Amino acid sequence: MRYKLTGIIIMIILMFIAACSSQEGSANYESSGDKAQNVDQEAGTTAEQSSSAADDAANEESETATDGANEPSSERMVIYTGRLAIHVPDYDEAQNQITDKIENTGGYIVESTTREIEDNRRSGHISARIPQAEFTNFMNHLDSKNVKIVEKSTQGEDVTEEYVDLESRLTSKEAVEERLLTFLDEAEDTEAALQVSNDLAQVQEEIEQIKGRMQYLENHSAYATVTVNIEERRINIPDIENEESLNTIERTQQLFMNTINALMQFGSYLVVFVAGMSPISIPLLIIGVIIWLRQRKKKQSSES
Template identity: 25%
Template sequence: MDAVPVKDNNSNRKILLFIAGVVVLYVALNLYKSFFGVSLRSFSIPSTTPSYKYSDIGTASLSAPSGYSPEMSLESSVQDSSGTRMVVQTSNLSLLVKDVKDSGDKVLGYTKENGGYMVSTSFNRPTESPYATITIRVPSEKFEDALNYFRSLAIKVANENIQGSDVTDQYEDIEEHLATLTKTKTRLEAIMDMTNDVSEIIRVQKEIISLQTQIDSLIGRKQAIEEEVAMTKITVYLSTDELSLPYTPDEKFRPNVVFKLAVRSLLGTFKGIGEMLIWVAVYSLIWIPAIIIYKLVKKWRMKNKLHNKN
């Protein structure tokens, strides 16, 4: 008669070991994901000195050329006939701020007041460590003024990057191709005016329509380049937590940052365990009755076996 409680104790022990194993496995997986899933860039607090990079199409990032001034106006570069190179500039700023929402509103307000416009905006995690990504375009002649204003909003400029792409050759190729197509279209229109052959007129009209389609496409590309040159794109990253900002660290390892990441991982693990326990509690309406039925059936079967033996 003592065999029944022994087996029940073994069964209960197995269930407890299984639950403990699931919890330990969950914690281990969460720690692994939190620690090894973090990029190396998160293990350092960057230097406050902004880094400037300029690059041409088809080349790697280069340091600023001698004699270059960020205050050069890109508006004049649209006039390529004067010999000025056409350069499309983009900039990324990572700013540590006190209030993400307020700073974001100031960035958008400044942009609108100075003839620019918003491309996209995103505000995330308002109740934890908020951060925002705002992409705008401002007139190229106000590019440097805009950067100075955005820097003034920050407690610290975690990272700054400026890139330039020379599109002069691309722009000139479009203009030459556009001129060739326009001349060809004019000649075909003259031929169509001189002929009375209906089949010839239809054939020439098809050629003219095809040429006009190509001309419209090239005009669109040309206007897009002029827009990019005249309106500089700036992407501003805002956060109250420097670890949330994208940047390239000068050093690969800093213990204080690792400690912060470990604490966050631990809190995340506790949060995950809490959520898991809530799910388990909700589904207890299913698994508790299932365990009770299993126990009752098992106990009934054991009693039947003992009764049959006796």
């Protein structure tokens, strides 16, 4: 009986050990499967990150541009343009005064033209860039006793939003440029490097265009453009000679010369008239002579 009880206890112990070993193997198997699954997921994630790098760059550019556009600007950028039309008695004097005033404000002349008009008068225009701080003063204090302003206009264009948008685009494009440079260094074959180089060249070209537009806005908002049209308006007063101060000989000579000039002018008009009417007057004269000769011949025949 004792041996049977001992055998039963040993069998129960062996069965318990076998059950524990089975559970441990199952647990180890499940742990190994989980590890493999995690490795596969990590590999898939890495591949997805590598394939979507360009998309991330584009999204980053879009988000940066949107955030930059929503940021308020503390200083407004305005491009001012002014136009003046003036009448002056002396063109050279007015041109020199305007040139000196432009230089005193710290501006510079872009274009200057002069042309002759009727009565030996001149007109022209001066196109200049004036610092924005001096623009209003220049437009309001050009009038003087020798300068008459006949037209004045001022125009302003607010380019603040455009400049802020350009700043945001520049930041995002530079971020894309840095990422493409990284991709170019990590390219494993020639085809991939060529593709990245083409994308990089396009991005760099866009960066240069954005910088050029920003420089244009900065310059034109810092310096206003002013165009001054100048027209000379002189009043010619003829010299009035005092005839009482002339002696008899001078008055006689003056009358003689006036008479000669009048006769010469009349003779010139007469020659022009005769020469101009010759296609008609000469045939009429010939016909008249023929008729007169026939009438005279008839008269002589009747008298004889």
